[in-house]
Amino acid sequence: MPGISINIIxxxxxxxxxxxxTTINNAIEVLRTTYATVGxxxxxxxxxxxxLASANGRDIxxxxxxxxxxxDEWTVPNHAVDVFFVKSYIGSVAGLSPVGGPCDxxxxxxxxxxxxxxxxxxxxxxxxxxxxxxxxxxxTGNSANLMFPSVPNGGTLTAxxxxxxxxxxxxxx
Amino acid sequence: xxxxxxxxxxxQPEVVRAALAGQVESIPPSIALRLIAQLDLPSAAEQALLLxxxxxxxxxxxxxxxxxxxxxxxxxxxxxPELVKALESPQERxxxxxxxxxxxxxxxxxxxALRRRKKGGDFxxxxxxxxxxxxxxxxxxxxxxxxxxxxxxxxxSGVGGLTFKTVRPGPERRKAAIEGLRRELPSLDPAAQDVYxxxxxxxxxxxxxxxxxxxxxDGPGERALRPAMPAIVAYQDxxxxxxxxxxxxxxxxxxxxxxxLVLTRLSGEQLYVGEGAGSKSEFDFTVHSVKAPGxxxxxxxVRVTAKGAEISGVxxxxxxxGVVPAREKN
Numbered sequence: 001m002p003g004i005s006i007n008i009i010x011x012x013x014x015x016x017x018x019x020x021x022t023t024i025n026n027a028i029e030v031l032r033t034t035y036a037t038v039g040x041x042x043x044x045x046x047x048x049x050x051x052l053a054s055a056n057g058r059d060i061x062x063x064x065x066x067x068x069x070x071x072d073e074w075t076v077p078n079h080a081v082d083v084f085f086v087k088s089y090i091g092s093v094a095g096l097s098p099v100g101g102p103c104d105x106x107x108x109x110x111x112x113x114x115x116x117x118x119x120x121x122x123x124x125x126x127x128x129x130x131x132x133x134x135x136x137x138x139x140t141g142n143s144a145n146l147m148f149p150s151v152p153n154g155g156t157l158t159a160x161x162x163x164x165x166x167x168x169x170x171x172x173x
Numbered sequence: 174x175x176x177x178x179x180x181x182x183x184x185q186p187e188v189v190r191a192a193l194a195g196q197v198e199s200i201p202p203s204i205a206l207r208l209i210a211q212l213d214l215p216s217a218a219e220q221a222l223l224l225x226x227x228x229x230x231x232x233x234x235x236x237x238x239x240x241x242x243x244x245x246x247x248x249x250x251x252x253x254p255e256l257v258k259a260l261e262s263p264q265e266r267x268x269x270x271x272x273x274x275x276x277x278x279x280x281x282x283x284x285x286a287l288r289r290r291k292k293g294g295d296f297x298x299x300x301x302x303x304x305x306x307x308x309x310x311x312x313x314x315x316x317x318x319x320x321x322x323x324x325x326x327x328x329x330s331g332v333g334g335l336t337f338k339t340v341r342p343g344p345e346r347r348k349a350a351i352e353g354l355r356r357e358l359p360s361l362d363p364a365a366q367d368v369y370x371x372x373x374x375x376x377x378x379x380x381x382x383x384x385x386x387x388x389x390x391d392g393p394g395e396r397a398l399r400p401a402m403p404a405i406v407a408y409q410d411x412x413x414x415x416x417x418x419x420x421x422x423x424x425x426x427x428x429x430x431x432x433x434l435v436l437t438r439l440s441g442e443q444l445y446v447g448e449g450a451g452s453k454s455e456f457d458f459t460v461h462s463v464k465a466p467g468x469x470x471x472x473x474x475v476r477v478t479a480k481g482a483e484i485s486g487v488x489x490x491x492x493x494x495g496v497v498p499a500r501e502k503n
Contacts, residue, residue: 009498015235048498057269057296057440060239063357064174064410065417069438072467075495088203088239092210093174098411106494108335108469109375110411118177119201128175150178 002166002173003041005080006031006130009112011070012059013049015087016117023122024085027115030123031130034146034155038162043172048076061089061114067096071112075105081133081170082112083126089116094151095125101133103169124151131157134165174413177207184211186222193226193240202226202236206243220248224255227267238270245274249359253279257286265293269300273440276304277358281314303441310423311360313399319425320435323443323463329470329489335374337473338485342370342379350379350407353416357439358405367481373488377409379416382482386424387454397432397456400425404482406436420444434458434475444468447475454479460486466495 008024010016016024032042052059058070067089076082082105089095097113105111113129115122128146139145144154147161157165165171182188183200189212191197192205200208209222226232226240241259245252252274259271268290275283287305292298302320309316342350347368355361366381386396386403397403401424408419420436427433427448434447442465449458458475462468473486 010501012235013501015233047501049501050498052266053294053296054496055296056442057266057273057300060235060242060266060270062242062439063417064415065408065419065438066440068408069440069467071495072492073495074466074498076497077494087235088206090206090239090242092176092207094177095175096410097174104491106491108488108490108492111495116203117201118204119199121177125175132174149174150176152178 001039001041002171003043004035004130004134004165004168004171005044005046005078006042007046007048007076007078007080007082009048009050009074009076009082009084011050011084011086012052012055014052015059016085020087020117023117023119026120027123027126030155031127034127034157035165038157038159038165040162040165040171044080046076046078046080050074059086059088061086061116063091064093064096067114068110070114071110075111077105079103079170079172081130083130084112084114085117086114087117089114094118094121095129097129097132099132099137100135100168121152124153124155127155131161131165134168134170136161136164174410177204179204179208179211184208186212186214186218190222190225193222193232194229195232202232203239206236206240209243216247220244220251223247227255227259234264234266237264238266241267241270242274245278246357246359250278250280253283257283260286260290265297268293269297272297272300272304276300276307276441277439278360279304279308281308281312284308284314284316299441303437306423306441307402307421310400310402310425313396313401315399320437320441320443323446323465325446326462326464326468326470326493328461328472329487331487334487334489336485336487337371337373339369339371339380339483342368346370346379350416351381353407354381354405354418357418361405369482369484371484374490375411378419379407379409380482380484381405381407382477387477387479397424397451398426403477432456432458434460436460445471445473447473449475451477464493467492469493 192200223244404422406420407416436445447458447460456477460473469492470489
């Protein structure tokens, strides 16, 4: 079965409590379960940290520009989606990702997903943002779909969306 | 981008107040901060709620810092006294947020407070320095405070690179860009801006150029001789199309008819620097990229005359490799 891998990067790692780590682990399971419904496996999950002293203040994302900057400044050199977890993303959104993100993570432009810890909804935010990275756009008018613009939602994916995700260059056969 | 849909029963001032104080298990502080905007409160009440969060020392440091940034956006220049107080906070993240906000809304009167604050860690030191630089440039203060000289990248090879050139945008994108800039920089005067547009690869940028740079009340070009902030670059978000401030353009005279230019992120990191010659009515700069993670090699020519600004250049498709984060220890 085709699969993807993700890098979990905690920004301002000292800020994350044991409960926060549990929230991230639960979020990964939500992504795994949701993607499995369209035949996409979650393979490797590698974990990284950016301590506060190195984060240059990006542990608090002040705007979308800072989210993009975070993904530009830090890169894990492997064939996996970089997912940056932050404890605070100021504004109305809880995550940001390019639609159809690049596989060359040193290409110009945003090259990772940023996800805010928002309690039990974090899993859907994670699956939604990685969905964007793998090529999915928003689906309006169907709140049962994971790619509905707001979360929580029904969290489902269609076969067609699954095919789109499986055609991303990060997906391994 | 995923927006959070919060149940209506949680959008109540008393619930939010309790959540801000960390007393509602199901609503973490980051969500509580977000809820304030949805309460539809009068401006003064909204600011009071944010101030409660800023002053609550039982709340985690990062959250107080985030509340301070939101409070500054809501209160604008009225937030200055609170920012000066927060600058002395023993929590460095709070002090750094106060310094950054003072750079954006403060006046030359706050320069002394920024200089007085003990530096602490590298991040706070950077925020204090950049806040001073920003105030000096926003107000044209004669002051030597400056960012350190960065290492530059070689010019892009040109072959296969992305070219860019300014054009004039339509009224819709002009309006969207100004609105996006004013969300974070409320002191920007829309009437004083000439807006230009530039597409570089997938990136759409709108450049708000301050007409007073050349033709201000001080006389033609006088403003340009002092430290100035002649332009702000807004980036269009690739996911939902909104504009947000991406780069601040800072200039200053460096000698007889010589000028320098530096383009920084809002958080103060230098991305592009340039030097050039000019008179009171015409400037010509060449701009190069700083060697920093995530920054592509760029060479650009910036020409400013009474007729307007022209920017053109070439950018590499790849950037300096990002820093590799440390692997988590088990």
